[in-house]
Each structure stands twice: as structure tokens, then as C-alpha cells.
Amino acid sequence: MAEAIFKALLLVIATTAFATTEAALGQRVPCYFVFGDSVFDNGNNNVLNTSAKVNYSPYGIDFARGPTGRFSNGRNIPDIIAELMRFSDYIPPFTGASPEQAHIGINYASGGGGIREETSQHLGEIISFKKQIKNHRSMIMTAKVPEEKLNKCLYTINIGSNDYLNNYFMPAPYMTNKKFSFDEYADSLIRSYRSYLKSLYVLGARKVAVFGVSKLGCTPRMIASHGGGNGCAAEVNKAVEPFNKNLKALVYEFNRDFADAKFTFVDIFSGQSPFAFFMLGFRVTDKSCCTVKPGEELCATNEPVCPVQRRYVYWDNVHSTEAANMVVAKAAYAGLITSPYSLSWLARL
Numbered sequence: 001m002a003e004a005i006f007k008a009l010l011l012v013i014a015t016t017a018f019a020t021t022e023a024a025l026g027q028r029v030p031c032y033f034v035f036g037d038s039v040f041d042n043g044n045n046n047v048l049n050t051s052a053k054v055n056y057s058p059y060g061i062d063f064a065r066g067p068t069g070r071f072s073n074g075r076n077i078p079d080i081i082a083e084l085m086r087f088s089d090y091i092p093p094f095t096g097a098s099p100e101q102a103h104i105g106i107n108y109a110s111g112g113g114g115i116r117e118e119t120s121q122h123l124g125e126i127i128s129f130k131k132q133i134k135n136h137r138s139m140i141m142t143a144k145v146p147e148e149k150l151n152k153c154l155y156t157i158n159i160g161s162n163d164y165l166n167n168y169f170m171p172a173p174y175m176t177n178k179k180f181s182f183d184e185y186a187d188s189l190i191r192s193y194r195s196y197l198k199s200l201y202v203l204g205a206r207k208v209a210v211f212g213v214s215k216l217g218c219t220p221r222m223i224a225s226h227g228g229g230n231g232c233a234a235e236v237n238k239a240v241e242p243f244n245k246n247l248k249a250l251v252y253e254f255n256r257d258f259a260d261a262k263f264t265f266v267d268i269f270s271g272q273s274p275f276a277f278f279m280l281g282f283r284v285t286d287k288s289c290c291t292v293k294p295g296e297e298l299c300a301t302n303e304p305v306c307p308v309q310r311r312y313v314y315w316d317n318v319h320s321t322e323a324a325n326m327v328v329a330k331a332a333y334a335g336l337i338t339s340p341y342s343l344s345w346l347a348r349l
Contacts, residue, residue: 028085028347029154029207031105031145034078035132035200036158036211038111038319042076043069043093045111050124052111054298058290058305059315062322069093071111073289073305073315074322077211078107078156080329085154085347094135099143105153106139108132112162115189115196120166122173129159129192133199140203150204151260154347158211160243163189165216165318169226169236186242190250197254201261207346209332210251211266212244218272220288221297221317231286237269244269248339255340262349264341266332280327283311292317 034040038052046055046069053069060067062074070076075083079090082105091105110127112120120126127135140150167174168185176185200208216222217236226233248265255261277285289312291303297317299305306312310323320328328337335342341349 026086029152030149031103031153032082032085032087032091033105033136033153033155034091034107034109035129035155036109037113037162038071039161040076040078040107040109040156040158041069041071041111042078042090042107042109044095044107044109044127045069047095048125050112050126052120052123052126054111057302058299061305062309071316071319072322072325073309075325077158077325077329080326081156081333081343084329084333084343094139099139102139102143102145106136108135109158112166113159114162114167115159115192116163116167118167118174119162123166129196133196137203147204151206153207155200155205155208156211157208160189160213161216164213164236164240165221168239182239183242185239186246189243190246193247194250197250201254201258206260206262207349208263209266209338209343209346210247210263212247212269213240214268215272216240218286219318220286220314223286240269262341262346264338264346267337267339268328271331271337277313281311282313282324285313288314288316289321290316
């Protein structure tokens with residue numbers, strides 16, 4: 001673990017040289033499709049009737065285009081991956097995208113989105129994983145993107161966090177924590193996940209990076225609600241562990257059962273330690289950088305933010321800063337937190 005942390009640190013420090021080297025290679029994949037929740041959403045929720053909406057300041061305070069609906073102060077993980085893959089621009093949100101854009105890539109992610117259809121329903125309109133795949137099917141069919149091209153595209157998925165944050169560990173109207181043990185709930189989620197991944201495979205997805213769930217118990221929100229305000233909520237992290245274990249196994253299952261599948265698992269959970277954060281320059285790991293009102297999760301509109309954003313892991317009470325997103329994206333690209341393929345290697349396959 002210490003060696004991996006050190007490598008990640010060097011990777012962040014060497015940003016300029018790394019980017020310059022990659023620039024000479026040109027666009028690495030013909031197109032890039034993004035699925036997931038608020039960690040990946042870049043504006044799809046802006047037009048929805050939902051409280052999971054961040055198209056206001058101080059979100060985007062460090063992003064050239066200002067508040068766009070990204071749940072961060074700057075770029076999110078898919079933005080940085082798009083840069084590393086040498087796309088000339090960020091992948092646009094599904095909302096407002098033309099079918100022609102499907103030849104280059106579309107971001108279908110939705111803040112609050114989950115594997116289970118009922119997840120986050122208390123927030124209002126949400127685009128679930130199932131609906132995101134339906135939107136993808138519609139776009140590539142309308143645009144008539146050739147399957148041989150889709151086979152070469154990159155797909156990244158970050159889904160599952162809300163099935164815990166906005167379902168299992170919430171009171172009414174959700175009943176999952178009364179019906180399922182930690183292991184049973186993880187098994188239930190993975191069964192659905194398997195079905196959705198098969199749907200994407202049928203639609204041409206072959207190079208797929210599946211992101212695991214992070215240490216949700218260490219988010220400021222869960223520290224306050226389930227950790228007694230005194231450190232990570234161990235119960236929440238324990239619940240997430242079987243999901244990540246089963247998701248990694250699911251990736252290997254696809255690689256075994258489908259000869260042309262090149263799926264990889266991105267492990268965010270294991271590297272989230274105080275020592276790792278400290279070595280990477282983060283000094284505040286349990287508080288939000290922006291002002292969050294008591295009982296809320298998102299930044300308060302136009303309220304003060306911390307003076308040095310790059311020293312904070314969390315931007316609001318759940319979502320990470322651009323600096324933290326940068327570490328995850330580059331570590332995934334280099335293969336420090338992936339198995340069996342790095343994102344850079346996935347692009348070459």
C-alpha cells in the first residue's frame with residue numbers, strides 16, 4: 001500500500017510531463033461514454049425537477065465554464081479521463097446532446113442515480129442506471145453508430161453509492177435495511193448490475209471501467225449522521241465492502257465468460273486512508289470545503305468556501321474536490337487502483 005501511495009504521489013507531481021507525453025499520442029479511443037451518479041454527472045440534472053442540482057455558485061468556482069451541474073469546485077473524474085484520453089473537449093451531457101454526438105461520446109450520469117429504481121426518489125426526478133442505458137440505446141441507434149466502433153470506445157461507470165446513501169441507510173420511504181443484511185443487499189445490487197452490464201455488452205460495450213463505491217462512511221454527511229460526528233461511520237463502510245468485493249468478481253466473470261470483453265475494476269475504497277491523503281497533500285479529510293447548512297448535503301448558494309481547495313478531500317458533504325478527482329482519475333489511468341487493466345492499457349486493447 002505504501003508503495004502504491006508513493007507512486008500516486010509521484011504521478012500527481014509529474015502532471016505536466018505526463019500530459020505532455022500523452023499529447024503526442026492523439027485521441028486514444030474513438031468515443032467515450034459515461035454512466036453513473038453525481039460523481040460523474042456534468043449537467044444532466046439541470047433540467048430535472050430534483051433537489052440534486054448544483055448549477056449554481058460556488059459549484060464550478062474553479063471550472064472555466066463556471067457552474068455547469070458538476071458536483072465539484074472544478075473538473076470531475078470523467079473530465080480528467082477525457083483529457084488523459086486526449087479528447088479535444090469534455091464529453092457533453094445527454095441533456096441537449098444531438099444523436100450525432102454519440103459518434104464521439106455522451107455523459108448519461110445523473111446525480112442521485114442508482115442501481116435500484118426507487119433509490120433517491122425522495123429527491124425528485126432522477127435518471128436511474130436502467131434509464132441511462134435506455135437513453136444510450138436510443139442515441140446510438142438513432143445515430144447509427146457502427147458496432148465495430150462501439151467495440152473500441154471507452155465506457156466508465158460509477159454507480160451504487162446512492163443505493164446506500166439514499167436508500168439503505170435512510171429512513172422511510174426506504175425499507176431495504178429492514179429486508180436485507182449487508183451481504184444480501186450487496187448480492188441484490190450485483191444481480192441487477194450484472195443484468196445492466198449485459199445490456200451494455202449487447203449494445204457494443206467491450207472496454208468498460210467499473211468504479212467501486214468509496215468509503216461512504218468517511219464522508220462528512222455520514223460522519224455526522226452515522227459516525228456520531230467523531231470519525232468514519234464503520235457500519236457504513238462495512239456495508240459497502242461486500243458490494244465492492246462482488247463487483248470486482250463480476251468484472252472477472254465478464255472477462256471469463258466473454259472472450260472479447262475487457263472489463264476492469266477501479267478500487268477507490270482501499271486507498272482512502274488518512275496516511276494516503278496526507279502524502280498526497282490533503283490536510284482536511286472530514287469536513288466540506290464549501291459552506292453546508294446544518295442537515296444539508298450540498299453547498300449553500302454563494303456562501304464562503306475554504307481558502308485552499310486543493311487541501312480538502314470533500315467539496316460539500318458527499319462530493320470530492322477537483323484535487324481529489326484528479327488523484328482518482330490519474331491513478332485509474334496509470335493502473336494503480338485498477339484490476340486487471342489500467343485505463344491507459346484498456347485504450348490500447
